[in-house]
Amino acid sequence: MNITRPEVEDFLYHEADLLDDWRLEEWRDLFTEDARYYVPATDNPGGDPDLDLALISDTKEGIRGRVQRLMSTYAHIENPRSLTRRVIGNVRVRTEPGADGMPEAVATCAAIVYRSRVAGTTTYAARLTYRLRPDGDGFRIVEKKTVLDHETLRDSGGVLSIII
């Protein structure tokens, strides 16, 4: 059984809307209990997120904490919240057996994220790689890896306080 690109695209557009709408609890619930969410350091994009220093290396517990924080009015850098709009494109999908032998989708795509706040408007560009497990009419995210196309974070808002 092959997973089709339109099925995956629909899911990625849904995820993008959740993030732009700050519906982060729903975004969190897209992830499986064994999920990981990685963003490698800008100077070490191919590094091992367990052994090297990444920007983000979250387990599901880490994702819960990140969302709990970002939804709080005490997440000062995101209060008021950034306005964001992301465009997802260049989606490619292949089907691979998962750990349990059932088919999973390995999807790659490009993301351009505009982020506007009091300090100014900045842009992030990234290549995203997902491992997606079919679940009902959609998918659950087993792994999401965001590789930023930036030499440093200096020209793109200074920090990475939103989710890409």
Place this chain on the structure above:
Amino acid sequence: MTVLPETERIPPRTTRYVRDERSPNAFLVHRSAFVDDDVLDRERTAIFERCWIYVGHESEIPNPNDFVARAVAGRPVLFCRDGDGRVRVWFNACTHRGAEVCRERRGNHRRFRCFYHSWSFATDGRLVSMPDEDAYPEGFDKAAHNLRGPARVEAYRGFVFCNLRAGAEPLEEYLAGATYYLDLTADQSAAGMAVTPGSHEYSIKANWKLLAENSSDGYHAIPVHKTYLDVQRSRGDQIAGNTSSDWKRSHAYDLGNGHTVTVKEAPWGRPIARWKPSMGEATRPVVEASYQRLVETHGAERAAEIANLDFNMLIFPNLVINNIMAVIIRTFYPLRPGLLHVNAWSLAPAEETPEARRVRNESFLSFLGPAGLATPDDNEALESCHRGYASDPGAGWSDVSRGMDKPDPPNYDELQMRTFWRRWDDLVEGEA
């Protein structure tokens, strides 16, 4: 340790930028120190061209001819080992016309070859060759065209610093009391501490001295980092959410030459050996094994100090070593009065197991870094201060007086910042 409060042991001063006053006690910093271009011009010469400045850690360049390219105090440099393994620092500019002799971030090369006219330099700085060498005039001295670099490069326990002045005091003398805390950090490992691959390179639209203050400011931790503390508490850690209960055994010390440290036992876990429920039950034996290793190497008393003492240290002017929920090396430099660049690294025992490294990285990233649960809010606080300065230009004074009449103020008072400011004022006003 300090018997007398600052108000009794330090003479008062009133300068353009600093009012350190008695009767009534006050410590005020004029906000023009954060925003004026001429202050930054003065800092470049009086501070950054005078002091020992952190370059990198020896573990970043383990082999002969390894190099890392980075900016140190705003200057592009090559931090490298020469063919004989000696640590070197070169200005990354060709002695011919000035182009960079290396445009890679890191690697291993026997030669740095400038792409503009193909002049080639050995890693020990010697100009080795250039095309059509015969065309240079009689008397052309190749040796006078070797790579240039800071006058002095010295290391302490793997931490490499440079100084532009040939006549500078030795590094160890400059570091003064900071060596005790560098030793506590280096002694976490029998095999040697090593910088973990992957660095955090970010920026803040604020004055660099705000980060010098913020990096050891215990007073801001509860209001600014409430979301981090709430997340740790929801994972089972005992966190009261008020300063005097959450910081135990807390003190702040003047280490000499403007260096300061705050020490305490903080409410978070430490991967080197203080397990907390937020780290997950499965990690407990990993952390306990790290502690056991320290006891075997150093004995119980020293192991307890290495394992449990949280400290935030500022080595004047722009190096922070915070030995907290992980060890962070952080250095920063102003590009403008209102913009600073930050480079930060994680320092870990080289012999750490993959499982222990995973625990460390999770602990580090739970708080630290430009995508951590705490650091971005520090950035926002600093940027907010800088925006606020514009509201009353030339008139505002910042208050830094907390604890100035106490003999032994804790980390959530401000002795550490006053120590920084007094040294800064001595140098900027030319009295040192």
